[in-house]
Amino acid sequence: MSKRMLLVEDNPDDVELTIRALQKNRLDNELVVCLDGEDALAFLFCEGRHAQRDPTELPEIVLLDLKLPGLTGLEVLRRIRSDHRTRSLPVVILTSSSQDRDMVESYALGANSYVQKPVNFSDFLEATRQLGLYWLELNRRPSLKSKP
Amino acid sequence: MAKAIAPMNAARPKVLLVDDVDANLVAFEAQLSKLDCELIRARSGNEALRALLKHSFAVMLLDVQMPEMDGYEVARYARENPQTRDVPIIFVTAMHQTETNALKGYGAGAVDFLFKPTNPEVLLSKVSIFLELHVSRQKLADALEAHKNTLAELEAFNYSVSHDLRAPLRPLDGFSQALLEDYGDQLDGKAKDYLNRIRAAANRMSQLIDDLLQLSRMGRAEMAARPTDLVALANTVVEELRRTDGGDRVQYRCIAEATVVADGRLLRIVLENLLRNAWKFSHKKPQPHVELGCSERDGQKVFFVRDNGAGFNPAHVNKLFQPFQRLHTDAEFEGTGIGLAIVQRIIKRHGGTTWAEGVPDEGATIYFTLP
Ligand SMILES: Nc1ncnc2c1ncn2[C@@H]1O[C@H](COP(=O)(O)OP(=O)(O)OP(=O)(O)O)[C@@H](O)[C@H]1O
Numbered sequence: 458m459s460k461r462m463l464l465v466e467d468n469p470d471d472v473e474l475t476i477r478a479l480q481k482n483r484l485d486n487e488l489v490v491c492l493d494g495e496d497a498l499a500f501l502f503c504e505g506r507h508a509q510r511d512p513t514e515l516p517e518i519v520l521l522d523l524k525l526p527g528l529t530g531l532e533v534l535r536r537i538r539s540d541h542r543t544r545s546l547p548v549v550i551l552t553s554s555s556q557d558r559d560m561v562e563s564y565a566l567g568a569n570s571y572v573q574k575p576v577n578f579s580d581f582l583e584a585t586r587q588l589g590l591y592w593l594e595l596n597r598r599p600s601l602k603s604k605p
Numbered sequence: 606m607a608k609a610i611a612p613m614n615a616a617r618p619k620v621l622l623v624d625d626v627d628a629n630l631v632a633f634e635a636q637l638s639k640l641d642c643e644l645i646r647a648r649s650g651n652e653a654l655r656a657l658l659k660h661s662f663a664v665m666l667l668d669v670q671m672p673e674m675d676g677y678e679v680a681r682y683a684r685e686n687p688q689t690r691d692v693p694i695i696f697v698t699a700m701h702q703t704e705t706n707a708l709k710g711y712g713a714g715a716v717d718f719l720f721k722p723t724n725p726e727v728l729l730s731k732v733s734i735f736l737e738l739h740v741s742r743q744k745l746a747d748a749l750e751a752h753k754n755t756l757a758e759l760e761a762f763n764y765s766v767s768h769d770l771r772a773p774l775r776p777l778d779g780f781s782q783a784l785l786e787d788y789g790d791q792l793d794g795k796a797k798d799y800l801n802r803i804r805a806a807a808n809r810m811s812q813l814i815d816d817l818l819q820l821s822r823m824g825r826a827e828m829a830a831r832p833t834d835l836v837a838l839a840n841t842v843v844e845e846l847r848r849t850d851g852g853d854r855v856q857y858r859c860i861a862e863a864t865v866v867a868d869g870r871l872l873r874i875v876l877e878n879l880l881r882n883a884w885k886f887s888h889k890k891p892q893p894h895v896e897l898g899c900s901e902r903d904g905q906k907v908f909f910v911r912d913n914g915a916g917f918n919p920a921h922v923n924k925l926f927q928p929f930q931r932l933h934t935d936a937e938f939e940g941t942g943i944g945l946a947i948v949q950r951i952i953k954r955h956g957g958t959t960w961a962e963g964v965p966d967e968g969a970t971i972y973f974t975l976p
């Protein structure tokens with residue numbers, strides 16, 4: 458199975474630009490897009506409209522926006538880290554915010570990286586290229602299925 | 606905001622009268638009736654302590670000789686409780702002046718004495734001093750509270766600037782670039798130029814937002830002033846500038862050493878901005894010079910960074926330190942015009958001042974003091 462990515466992002470412009478950036482970098486992994494935090498958690502925990510999903514198939518990485526309608530990105534992250542099924546799931550915060558406070562809180566809650574979405578698309582391309590290279594190519598994680 | 610504070614100020618300050626003899630309480634009340642305050646009675650030490658917990662008092666008049674719990678004991682209990690510790694006490698005693706040593710243990714400032722029989726004028730003036738103190742303290746506390754609220758609002762404002770104003774710039778740049786890439790063959794030179802201008806404007810706006818946020822952070826950043834070698838700090842900046850394009854052509858001169866009391870991190874930002882400007886505006890000259898110097902004015906040390914570069918028209922000198930004000934075009938020398946505004950804000954926070962001198966085409970000098 459190709460390595461899947463989950464993008465949690467409410468802004469359609471940013472969704473479109475992220476898809477474009479991934480394609481430009483030939484990261485043609487399946488991309489699941491959730492427009493808010495509730496839906497993202499439902500996807501990860503196979504609830505609601507995602508009830509039919511195979512719970513052992515977690516995405517390789519979650520790209521999480523901080524400012525979301527309803528549940529905030531930080532709250533989503535907290536839920537991900539407090540559930541044994543998703544505790545070690547790599548989560549990259551992708552946000553507009555350059556505030557130290559957001560960064561500090563994200564790391565405190567167990568984010569794996571924090572990337573400020575650059576305004577310049579060429580910079581964004583480079584950021585996604587490196588993210589893809591690291592999390593989809595280099596990084597290794599135990600598979601849930603191979604657990605004893 | 607002002608409305609919310611008004612009722613608090615409008616509440617009259619309270620004075621606690623403690624005496625086991627009713628006649629004394631009545632006498633106090635009569636003597637203090639002229640003052641704009643609320644008088645609350647207590648007939649025993651216990652009653653006094655209960656009242657202290659219930660109200661906030663500007664001062665208490667405390668009889669020393671009382672049955673059961675005497676005035677000293679009341680004072681001791683009051684001082685033990687953080688909630689009542691700061692209420693000033695005026696002991697009322699029949700003791701001789703020579704015996705007042707016994708009262709000294711209560712600490713300075715918040716303790717005073719009156720000797721029986723009390724002189725109405727003395728009583729009135731002592732109590733009114735504590736009332737004034739209380740009112741001005743309250744005002745200060747209110748102002749501090751208002752200030753804290755403003756800071757919190759500013760914080761929220763910054764957050765939304767940082768987050769929400771930047772977000773719409775991404776699609777401006779991103780989709781312009783997408784048009785250029787995907788439909789470039791259908792666009793003529795002019796159309797491409799327009800798209801590039803949109804991109805440049807979006808990126809510039811993003812830079813402006815970053816600059817504005819940095820400026821506002823400088824005004825609030827935590828500061829730890831300690832002795833710092835200004836020259837050594839400048840040297841680290843100069844090393845970096847030498848490595849920039851054409852930067853090693855600049856002749857740099859500086860005083861031997863200068864220890865100032867300042868926050869090292871903020872002072873480095875000051876030097877970085879001043880020296881970077883000096884480098885920027887002079888490095889196109891055939892023989893660029895930059896100097897970090899120190900002179901004296903009214904017995905105070907004045908530091909300066911001087912260059913022999915493009916200079917500026919002195920008529921506009923007062924615009925120099927304002928955010929986003931520039932005296933040169935972007936084509937001549939690039940920048941957004943935030944550097945000197947940051948410099949000024951940091952120096953002001955240290956209690957110093959900044960000013961500048963310039964001659965077109967001959968150079969500029971930026972001065973600053975650090976008390
Ligand atoms: N050493 C100097 N020589 C001549 N002009 C100067 C000098 N330093 C500052 N100025 C003038 O003052 C303006 C404001 O300076 P400031 O450092 O705030 O902004 P900037 O250098 O243009 O941009 P930024 O510092 O934000 O990159 C400059 O644009 C320039 O016109």
Ligand SMILES: [Mg+2]
Nearest residue numbers: 882940944945
């Ligand atoms: Mg500058």
